[in-house]
Amino acid sequence: MDERNITDNTKMIMKAKGVSIRALAEQIAMSSVSLSKMLNNKVSIKTSTLIKISQALQVPLENLFVETPRLYQVRFRTQKVMSAREKAQRGQILRDSALWMRDYTLLESVTNENLSSILTSHAFPSEPKEAAGKLRKVLKLSETGAICDAFSALVEQCGVKLRLYPFGLKKSFGLSIGIQDGGPAIVVNNDPEVSVERQIFTIVHEIGHLIMHHDSFQFDEPLSTEKEEADADLFAGTFLLPDEALSYQWKEKGALSFVDRVLAIKLLYKVSYKVVLSRYKQLFEPKFNIYAKFASDYAKEYNHDLKNHYEPFSLERPVAIESRFPSLVKKAYLDEDISFSRVQQILGLDIEQARELVWSWKEL
Template sequence: MNTDILSSNIKRYRSKKKLTQQDLSELSGVSLPAIKNIERKKGLPRTNTLLAISKALDCRLQDLVKPIGELSAVRFRAKSKMNRREQILAQVSKWLNDFAFLEVLLSDKEEYKLHKLAGNSGNLSPTQYAEEARRIIGLKSNEPIHDICGLLESCGIKILTLPYFSDAFNGLSVGEDDKGPAIIINTWERISIERQIFSTAHELGHLLMHLSDYDGKVRSEDTTQEKEADLFAGYFLMPEQGFNSEWEETAGMPFLERVMKIKSIFKVSYKTVLYRLKQKGIVDDMIWLQFQKLYEAKYNKKLSFKEEPFPEGSEPFGLKPFDFYADRLSRLVRRAIEEEKISISRAAEILNLSSEQMMERIAEWEDFA
């Protein structure tokens, strides 16, 4: 029994269930000092101790002792030091394994439509990559993206939404060599949906432009590549022809409302719209301050740099969590359940639900087929 693996798995399952060490101690009947020693890799616990812990964590004993595959073709660059980096990567690895298992079981694997573009020699600019990606996917040159998760999943890219209670990272991506391609996005409630959508497009940019640099051991950000991915994301979400057309059509509107309308059409942040205007020479560096003043004058509220106009719940046309929702995995699980190819407990494990939650989900499937 490897104490490193055991410690990592217990921490991962405990974190997933949002339990403290004290909570786990009370649920399992294992003393708090014993829990701490196990997580600190001090000595080997008895089998009955691990059985009690696995029951409290709603997992199998073998889940606590088996190693999680290490990802190598991964890009995970955080802004600052992250305490849970390895736990997140372990969770992503398990999710990818479960996803691949279902695809094989059901003979249902989406073709990766952007594979050839990802293998391009790199002679294209970020904006050209964005244009070519949109063309391959089948988007019109002026068409907004209404459902980025569904769009990319239909192109063979797996999407995982993972709430991490920090803005230390917005997202990460995994290459084909590690059962990807996959994009994992931080859906912490303090990160706007607009930002989550932009981060998804940003990671797609990395998958297409920087695949040769994917290395799970590298933690620091490459400033040049980050700027390229940002540029790609802006033009992937808000194509030039579409932006120009909408900007001309809104010419009679007040500037603040004009920006807000463009933002809502393309599901981007107001900063993305202002940055495009600056790129095109329509505005200068003073626009950030000017926009904040216009906003404060109209709504009697200051606008912080990280904030989207109108807080969650009060924006008439604002984006909500269901504007960013990945559903392919749950669809595969439903099919596997209905075809009696996996058990209810296995389905719950894959979807990270309790047994009770899984039963409720199945009841909904049956009631609202």
């Protein structure tokens, strides 16, 4: 076994989880000095020690052995100033995303079920609102209809691979992966504090990048330009809540208060209140400080502030579900293209969870 690869993986996982050598040494009943020597490749690591390390770090043992893959076409916007731990978390997210893409490519190959992407088979305008309108037409959506009831199906129809993954990283909501690395694919942060509305917006935001900025995916330049981010935001807002839809609904709900009109449209289109406010500002009153007015009026009407990313009447169920990947694992296993241990590794399950899952497959 490649011990340097093992120690690199272990140290990356430790950094991402904020686990020190001393803390890990205590958990596996080993001296800090001995563990440090192992992690710096000065002495060999026993298999029994690796098992203890994987259990202490709460990761599958296989994660310590895998060759560290790399993504070459990825957009992952993060804060410009990051701590060592945040950088390690970012690295872990990219590493896990690369492993996921590798497994996804394998599953598509053995099951002979490949997605065709309309993002690459159609020509889209570079202007965000026009591109959003073109995508709705390609998907045969009406000019005013809400799209989120069948959102996961629409993502699949776009030919985009989707993964929901807890980033554990503040102010980072998603990343997109280009064709060269097996995409188009999107990984979305589904940490508990990230609302479903935010996840939906992030998915469409990243689709905007895949459509409009596909030539500027570079691993070594992870920070998108402000213009590209603004374009992707406008694309997402327009796709989810088109001009015609907002204009019609705003007039239709004219009898309601300002706050209740915003909330009614938010609930109908399954977007965040900020998307409604942003689209209103773009369409009707660009210079009006609509966010301050909404926050003030909402506090008066509902006796609650909007601090700490509070989302009024937030969606409770995950609308955007990554259903295709698990179904490919199931098909590959039942067709005997992958082993039980591979199922366990790909889905990150312990042996009992994996046994229960494959048993349920066989019972159907």
